[in-house]
Amino acid sequence: xxxxxxxxxxxxxxxxxxxxxxxxxxxxxxxxxxxxxxxxxxxxxxxxxxxxxxxxxxxxxxxxxxxxxxxxxxxxxxxxxxxxxxxxxxxxxxxxxxxxxxxxxxxxxxxxxxxxxxxxxxxxxxxxxxxxxxxxxxxxxxxxxxxxxxxxxxxxxxxxxxxxxxxxxxxxxxxxxxxxxxxxxxxxxxxxxxxxxxxxxxxxxxxxxxxxxxxxxxxxxxxxxxxxxxxxxxxxxxxxxxxxxxxxxxxxxxxxxxxxxxxxxxxxxxxxxxxxxxxxxxxxxxxxxxxxxxxxxxxxxxxxxxxxxxxxxxxxxxxxxxxxxxxxxxxxxxxxxxxxxxxxxxxxxxxxxxxxxxxxxxxxxxxxxxxxxxxxxxxxxxxxxxxxxxxxxxxxxxxxxxxxxxxxxxxxxxxxxxxxxxxxxxxxxxxxxxxxxxxxxxxxxxxxxxxxxxxxxxxxxxxxxxxxxxxxxxxxxxxxxxxxxxxxxxxxxxxxxxxxxxxxxxxxxxxxxxxx
Numbered sequence: 001x002x003x004x005x006x007x008x009x010x011x012x013x014x015x016x017x018x019x020x021x022x023x024x025x026x027x028x029x030x031x032x033x034x035x036x037x038x039x040x041x042x043x044x045x046x047x048x049x050x051x052x053x054x055x056x057x058x059x060x061x062x063x064x065x066x067x068x069x070x071x072x073x074x075x076x077x078x079x080x081x082x083x084x085x086x087x088x089x090x091x092x093x094x095x096x097x098x099x100x101x102x103x104x105x106x107x108x109x110x111x112x113x114x115x116x117x118x119x120x121x122x123x124x125x126x127x128x129x130x131x132x133x134x135x136x137x138x139x140x141x142x143x144x145x146x147x148x149x150x151x152x153x154x155x156x157x158x159x160x161x162x163x164x165x166x167x168x169x170x171x172x173x174x175x176x177x178x179x180x181x182x183x184x185x186x187x188x189x190x191x192x193x194x195x196x197x198x199x200x201x202x203x204x205x206x207x208x209x210x211x212x213x214x215x216x217x218x219x220x221x222x223x224x225x226x227x228x229x230x231x232x233x234x235x236x237x238x239x240x241x242x243x244x245x246x247x248x249x250x251x252x253x254x255x256x257x258x259x260x261x262x263x264x265x266x267x268x269x270x271x272x273x274x275x276x277x278x279x280x281x282x283x284x285x286x287x288x289x290x291x292x293x294x295x296x297x298x299x300x301x302x303x304x305x306x307x308x309x310x311x312x313x314x315x316x317x318x319x320x321x322x323x324x325x326x327x328x329x330x331x332x333x334x335x336x337x338x339x340x341x342x343x344x345x346x347x348x349x350x351x352x353x354x355x356x357x358x359x360x361x362x363x364x365x366x367x368x369x370x371x372x373x374x375x376x377x378x379x380x381x382x383x384x385x386x387x388x389x390x391x392x393x394x395x396x397x398x399x400x401x402x403x404x405x406x407x408x409x410x411x412x413x414x415x416x417x418x419x420x421x422x423x424x425x426x427x428x429x430x431x432x433x434x435x436x437x438x439x440x441x442x443x444x445x446x447x448x449x450x451x452x453x454x455x456x457x458x459x460x461x462x463x464x465x466x467x468x469x470x471x472x473x474x475x476x477x478x479x480x481x482x483x484x485x486x487x488x489x490x491x492x493x494x495x496x497x498x499x500x501x502x503x504x505x506x507x508x509x510x511x512x513x514x515x516x
Contacts, residue, residue, distance in 0.1 A: 024193075028182045028200050032175045035204040038495075039174050043167050043212045045502060047089035047510030048160075050213045051366045052453070055084050055127070056134040057142075057214045061166055064146030065153075070135035071314055073327050076127050085123035087160045089510035095369045107510050109160075133327050136320025138307060140257040141216035145169055160515040170211050170218050178203050180225040181460045187232045188410035188464060194483050198467045199460065205491045207498040209363030209372065210453045217453040219258045224265050224417075224457035227251035231272050232413060234292070240276060245292040248272075249299025255457060256304050260319055262457040264420030268413065269300055329435035341430040341447065352429070352448045356422070357385045360452030360459070362498070372501045377493065388469030389415075389462070395472045407468065414461030421458040425449045 049055045059080035063070060068077070076084070086108050096102045108119050145166055152165035178200045185196035210217050230248035234240050252269050255262040273293045308318045315323050325332070342348030358373075361381040365372050393415055396407040428449040434442040442448055455462070467487075474480050508514070 024182075024197065027197065028179060031182075031200045031204040032178045035178045036171050036175050038205065039171050039211055040168065042209070042498075042502070043170060044164060044512035045506050045508070046209075046212045046365070047091060047505075047508050048087050048163050049084060049089070049092075051092040052210060052213060052215055052364055053134055054213045054215065055080075055088070055130075056132045057216060058084070058163070058166070059132050060134060060137065060142040061145045061149050061214060064139065064142040065150045066146075069139065070132070073131050073133060073135050073323060076130050076132055078128065081124050081127035081130075082120075083159075083163060084127050085120050087163055087510070088123070089508065091368060091508060091510065092366050093369060104509070107514075109516055110509070131327065133324055136311070136315065136324050137216055138257045138260060140254055141219045141259075144219070145214070160512070164512045164515075167212075167214055173218055173222055174211050177222045177225060177460075180222060180229060181463070184225055184229045184232070184460055185464050187229060188413060189407060189468060191407075192468070192471060194471050194487070195464060195467045198487055199463045201487065202463055202467070202491060202494075203460075205495045205498075206459075207362045207494050208360065208453070208456070208459075209365045210456070212365070215453070216259055217456050220255060220262050220457040221459050223251055223255035223258060224262055225460045227255060227265050228268070228413060228417065228461070231269060232409075234296070235272050235275060236409075240289065240292040242292050242295045245296035246299050249296045249301075250303070252300045253303040257307055259454075259457070260321075261421065261424060261454045264417055264424060265457065266300060266304075267420055268417050269296065271416075273297055325432065331433040331435075333431055333433055338430045343426060343429055343448065351446075352426070352450050353386070354382050355448065355450035356425070356452050356455060357382050358452070359450070360455050360462075361385075364451060364453065367505060372498075372505075377497050384470075385462075385466065388467075388473065389418075389465035390469065391472050392465050392469035395469075410464055410468065414458075414464050418455070418458035418462050418465070421455045425454055 049058065055076070059076045060070070062077050062080045066077075089107075090099075091104055094104075096104070099105060108116055108123075111119070148169045149162070149166045152162050157165050181203050182196060182200040185199040189195045227248055230244055230251060234244050234248055237244065248269065252265045255265050273296055276289050277293045311320055312318050317323050343352050358378040358381050362373065362378070392407075393411055396411045429442065429447060432442075432447075434444055434447050442450075470486070471480075471483055474483050474486065479486075505511070506513075
């Protein structure tokens with residue numbers, strides 16, 4: 001068959017291009033680049049070792065780099081003790097008034113040789129006898145960063161530069177999180193460019209400081225977000241592919257093997273498995289969906305079960321929580337005493353939620369015993385984080401005229417995951433009698449596990465609800481046209497306040513910019 005000249009001229013030379021999607025991906029790529037630059041600068045600015053147990057996390061990185069998986073709570077390794085003694089800064093936990101003339105003493109490496117040797121020997125001896133209470137943590141983060149640390153050694157990096165080389169692994173992890181946040185938000189709220197582009201934009205400047213140090217929490221968010229992306233696709237697929245189920249299951253297992261507080265992703269995974277299998281059984285077509293569901297459950301269950309079995313054989317405890325609790329002098333409460341906890345009072349619940357939210361946004365680092373806080377911005381974080389997600393959820397469930405049907409799917413995935421993270425920390429808070437003998441937080445006076453970094457597995461679902469609620473609120477106020485300016489102002493304020501809070505940190509003699 002031949003075409004006439006007009007038909008030939010009318011025929012497209014090539015398929016139409018997705019120019020809008022390409023522009024969006026370029027924009028998100030720019031967000032990733034900005035996020036990488038920000039994490040690099042701030043990670044280099046903070047000296048070692050921060051107050052969020054970075055000493056102990058680094059010790060585990062060293063151990064796993066040598067293939068040494070701890071068999072219990074053990075003292076710090078010689079390699080870690082030596083680097084902590086030489087490069088550790090007193091600026092996190094010592095107040096300025098504790099030093100002569102209110103001046104931080106110079107780093108060990110900058111002192112005269114005799115003084116260096118004396119200080120180094122004293123500090124190394126202290127850390128060689130310091131028991132690492134993080135040693136029973138799941139292995140994945142430490143194994144991955146341990147390989148990265150070992151690669152740095154093979155490349156000839158050493159001393160303080162090797163420490164920062166290990167920290168700089170946070171950069172690709174955070175870039176991955178920003179990109180995955182775009183993917184997940186677009187999957188769940190494809191009708192709102194404000195939300196699915198706003199989430200990676202906010203994350204690019206998100207002031208959570210845990211990503212500026214070594215900590216297994218930094219791997220939680222990318223893995224949970226990846227698993228959730230794949231679970232959403234699995235849920236929506238009419239005929240799910242086993243490969244998709246395999247990826248979702250392995251990502252969920254990896255999240256739990258990074259941090260046990262990520263176990264809510266397994267609950268969401270189980271719910272998706274039931275939803276996929278349920279209709280098939282009712283329609284008398286069980287085998288159609290059975291294989292992907294079996295793959296999903298096995299891929300997520302087997303790796304976690306193997307680690308739990310290993311813990312039971314080595315520690316006599318499935319998770320290691322009992323071993324750690326004994327060392328920290330925490331006592332499990334009888335079930336009947338749970339209800340006496342202050343979290344079940346309005347003031348206690350408000351205190352718990354407030355601390356979780358503000359430390360989720362800006363982190364927990366101290367500088368000379370003072371939080372790197374943003375003052376009034378903390379109040380905004382608390383109020384907006386309470387109001388905006390609530391508005392989005394209520395509007396979606398009520399079938400508001402401005403809401404699309406897709407938003408209910410967003411609520412169905414995001415709300416349970418974040419709520420389960422919150423409930424898990426609440427359960428830890430009420431089920432244990434805390435001691436003041438070992439650690440100040442939690443304590444009998446403030447018996448709350450309220451560290452926001454433990455919610456990082458749910459950070460992307462939280463931001464989807466947050467920005468979705470902001471969009472609905474502005475529409476109700478007939479200010480929908482101001483969505484982008486409001487978001488830009490919010491991000492600018494976050495970025496400027498974080499920089500202002502860190503001016504003294506940038507001047508530290510102990511950071512990467514001042515290494516010999």
